[in-house]
Every structure is written in C-alpha cells, then in structure tokens.
Amino acid sequence: MRYLDHAATTPVRREVLDAMLPHLTRWFGNPSSHHTVGEAAASALAEARARVAHVLGMRPGDIVFTSGGTEANNLAVKGIAVAAQQHRGARHLVTSPIEHESVLESVGYLRRVHGFDVTFVPVDGEGRLDPDAVAAAVRDDTALVSVGYANNEIGTVQDATAIAAGVQGRGIPLHLDAVQAAGWLPLAGTGADAISLAGHKLGAPKGTGVLAVRGRIPLEPLLHGGGQERGRRSGTEDVAGAVAFATALDLAEAERAASAERVGAFVRAFVARVLATVPTARLTGDPVHRLPGTASFTFAGTSGEAVLLQLERLGIVSSSGSACAAGSDEPSHVLVACGIAPEVAQTTVRFTFPHDLAQSLDDVATAVAASVAAVAS
Template sequence: MLYLDNAATTPVRREVLEAMAPYLTGEFGNPSSRHTYGERAAAALEQARERIAPLLGMRRRDIVFTSGGTEANNLAVKGIAIAAQQTRGSRHVIVSAIEHESVLASADYLQRVHGFEMTRLPVDGAGRVDPSELAGAIRDDTALVSIALANNEIGTVQDIAALRRAAEHVPLHTDAVQAAGWLPLDDLGVDALTVAGHKLGAPKGTGLLAVRGRVPIEPLVHGGGQERGRRSGTESVAGAVALATAMELAEAERVANAARVAALRDELVERVLAEVPSARLTGHPRERLPGTASFTFEGTSGEAVLLELERRGIVCSSGSACAAGSSDPSHVLLAVGVPAEVALTGVRLSLSQTHREGLGPVAEAIAASVAAVRGL
C-alpha cells in the first residue's frame, strides 16, 4: 500500500520513539512530585519547552503542552476570548469560513454559552482571506482573530503577515497544525499558535499551544495548576520529549524536503489535470502546502473513488479526518465556491516530508479509479 494521507496522521519516527522511550520506562516520574524521580521528569519537560520555543519564535514560558491540536485550538479560542470578556467586556470573535472544526465549534460554543458574536470571514476561490475584509471586521470589542496558517483540506497557505497587520491590536491565533514541518513558524508575529505532534512524526495525543505571556488566557481544564495554571493535569513527559524531537527534526530537514516534495506534487497535479476529464484542483495553485494536492472529480463520488484507489494500493482521503463519518459536503469546498454536489467528489492526497518516489503511477491509478466510478 502507498500511504498518501499524511495530512490526517503520520507514522512515528524512529528517532522520536528512541527519544521518548526512557520516559515510558525508567524515567517514569510525575513532574509535579518533589523527589528525585519527579525532579528528573520536570527537568525533561522544561528542556522540551526550551527546545521548542525558538522554533516558534516564542519564549519557553509561552509553551503549553496539550493532548493535540483540537485541545490546543479549544484552549486558544475559548481561553483567550473568555479572558478578554472577563477583563475588557469583549464579546466578538473572528474566524475564517474554512477553519478546522475545532476552531469553528469553539467559536460556536462562545456564541451559545457566553453570548459572543462571531464573524466568519469569507475566502476567495483559492481559499485565501482578504486582509481588508479582516480589517473591516475588527471591532472595539473583538477578543480574538483565529485564522489557520494552512488549510487541512485544500492546502492553501494564508498571508499571515498581512493578516497580522490587519488585525492591529487584537490577539491573532493561527492553527499551524498542517503547516508544521513544511513552513517556517518562528517569524509569524502571531500571539498564539497550535501544533499537533502526530502530523510530523510524533505520537497521537501530543500537541501544544504557544501563547505569548502578554495575552490573558482562561484555562479550560482545572485542577492542580500544571502548565503555569493554563492547563491542569499531569503532563506527558514522554509526549513532550517526542514533540520536541519531531519538531527539531522537521525543522532541520524542512527546506530540502519542501522543495523536493513540492516538485513531486506539481508533477502529480499536472498529470491528473491532463489525464482525468473534469478534474479540478482545489485550493491556491501556488500558495499551498508542498505535500497537498486536492481535487474534485465531477460526476463521481469521492468515497467511491477512494475505494477504487485502495483496491489499486493507494490510501488517501476525501478531506478532514476530523469530519469522518459525515455525509455532508465539505464546508471548506463550499466556502471556495464549489457546488455541493461537486464538493462530494473531493479527494485529498497528502505526501510526507520523506516522500521521494515519483507519482506517475498514482496519477494513472486516479485516472483508472475515476473512470471505473463513472462506468467508462
């Protein structure tokens, strides 16, 4: 099988397993315990923070370890907004129409439970937010702007620098889950940033929210006051070490990997568009993640095409793994102007940072799978 669903999850890297193994065995202490075992665990946890912080342009104290991207996005959107409501009376949040479900659901929660108003910024046909639209949406009571650096379904990369300027004084959070390992994250100028370890070779259940110290944040999980009171619960030391190791490896290899994989992606896109009738590339044609190629195939069913591809030894997806089981068309494809019936034909192929093989056979398999579904 050829696995092309790396935007959903990636295999754990051998170096990451080796780095975290001691903290699953002999170094098993609770980092909150005041004895030798606990002190060694606490030291490893802080070292992981120190290793991660410069990769994000943040300070060590800004790093909050979480169980993954969804929790980190919830903490960012709810935590920053509720703190602003409590301190300044803010009651307005801004998100884009193509955010991950964890951001949209968190903003919806703020509306339903805390009386916030939400603005969903539209995107253009390539999936990009117009900075002038953001500037026009900012209000005196805006608590937070949350716009992903790169979209998880179509791969479009936002101009975060322009959006940062448009947001002015309002805290800006970016979901960088898909961008980590592909794009530089240390000079974005954002106030809060989300990373999930399992997208770049760390285990599932590892992640972080980096939030600058000047930004007040209300914790969502209460208890013993771990993570400087921002996220209670005994930390996963092994998970933090794994995440730090995976992020360091990804950054060291990022430039070379991104250039190589982007060339493979471009070859795949060119062949699919040439060989598959009615194939359409979704997302921005240039400002997109190096490893993501997403298409619609009008006159098919995306799920049926996926089954045909798996029969031919290729595993990919129809969109966000976090929306698995839904029969509704992708909200991302709808937002970029794809008709509902065509949105149901979407297929996403996502390469890993270590992918090296040519994708000519994949294009051939796509053409054959689409033809089979259309009954040609």
C-alpha cells in the same frame, strides 16, 4: 500499499520513539514531585519546552503542552476569548468559514454560552483570505482573530504575516491554527500571538500537541486542578509526549526547507499529470499559495467515496478530506465556502504526501486516472 493521507496522521519516527522511551521506563517520574525521579522528569519537560519555544521564536514560558491540535485550538479560542471578556468586556470574534471544526465549534460554543458575536470573513474561490478584509472586520470589542495558517482539506496557505500586521495594529491578538503548516512552513516570525500544533502530523504520537501563547495574553484555563503548565492546563504532564513532540518538531524544522522544495516539485508534476489525463479533474485550493505536500481534486460526475475504494483496491490510500469529518453525508464546509457546488464537493479526493518522499509516484497518477474512469463509466 502507498499511504497518501499524511494530513490525517503520520507514522511515529524512530528517532522520536528512541527519545521518548526512557521517559516511559527509567525516568518515569511525575514532574511535580520533589525528589530525584520527579526532578529528572521536570528537567526533561523544561528542556522540551525550551526546544519547542526556540522553533517558534517564543519564550519557554509561552509553551503549553496539550493532548493535540483540537485541545490547543479549544484552549486558544475559548481561553483567550473568555479572558478578554472578563478583563475588558470583549464580546466579538473574527474567523473564517473554512476553519477546522475544533475552531468553528469553539466559536459556536462562545456564541451560544457566552453571548459572543462572530464575524466570518469570506474566502475567495481558492480559499484565500484578504488580510485587509480581516483587519476591517475587527471591532473595538473584538477578543480574538483566529485563522488557519494552512487549510487541512485544500492546502491553501494564508498570508499570516499580513493578517497579523493588520490585526495587531488594532491591538487584537491573532491565533494561528498551524497544525497542518508545521514541517512545511516557517513557524517563527509570523507575528501570531498564539499558535496551535499537533504532534501526530509530524511523526510524534497521537495525543501530543502544543498551544504557544505569548505571556502578555490573558488565558482562561479549560482544565482546573493542580495548576500545572503555569495554571493554564491542570493535570500531570505527559513528559514522554512532550519529549516526543519536541524531537519531532526539531526534526521537521531541520528538514523543512529541503522537504518543501523536493515534495513541492513532485506534487506540482503530479497535479499537472492528473489534470492532463482526467478531463473532469479540478484542483481545489490556491494553485500557488498551498502546502507543498497537498493535492486535492474534485471529479465531477463521480462519487468521491467510490474513487477512494477503487484506489485502495489498487494499493493507494487517500481520503476525501478532513479525517475529523469522515463518515459525514454533508459536503465539505470548506469547499462550499469556496463556492463549489455541494454535489461537486462530494466528489473530492485528497492526496497528502510525506515529508520524506523519495521515490517516483507516476504510477499514482495513472491509478487516479484509471479509478476515475472506472467509477465514471
């Protein structure tokens, strides 16, 4: 079986398992406990925090360990917005219509419960935001701008530094959902004030994540209790998970440039092969500004789910888009926002390749063509 759904989740790396195991067994203490076992756990947690901060170009105190990308996005959007509302009467948010559900639903909550106005800056047909349009959407009462660094469905990459420059010139914080970008794109130097990450996209276990938020940005916690994570996320910290996340992020960053070049070259050749052999195939997303490991196609006149089933019979596991929307009968909100007709959007098949790709997958392109032909006939 060839697993080509790495945007949904990745296998845990052996190095990560080895790093976290001692903190599940010998060094199992509660980092808030004031004894030898607890202090060992606290030391490991501090080291993990410093390692993550180094990769992001931030301070250790900026790092909040979470249960994953969804919680990180919720804490960023709700926490920064509510704090801004309390501190300076802000009541406006800026985002785009192609964001992950965890951002869009958080924005919806703030609109319903806290009375926020929301501006959705449109994207072009390839899913790209105009940084000038984002800056123009900012108001004096804007609490936060939240955009995805790279889209989880189509792989389009935004010009984060240009967006940050335009937004922060107005004194407004920028949150980047970088869950899909980690391991493929630089995370330091974007200019973002808050960055969300998820460990299971990098070879760490599910249930691990980070919100990095600069200390000058007020943040209202979502979880209350013991005041852990400097009062920003109460609850006994998952030390083993933090160590696992830091290890996976370190490895991904060390390998990033080489992986992006190698996988990107292969995926470009794969895309060209599919487009040349399947007349109905259309690549979604920006053909240039895209994640190196993502290739998403629509196949007009077919059923995306039927193509996926046929591919799995041939030993290739892929997806129709976001795992968080799996099972929904509705067309992808991302593709619809890019101007793709709903009936065409439902023919989407997404292939997301691993960072450690080391073999030819020409047979995958052949299998794609055969599956589309079989379904369309």
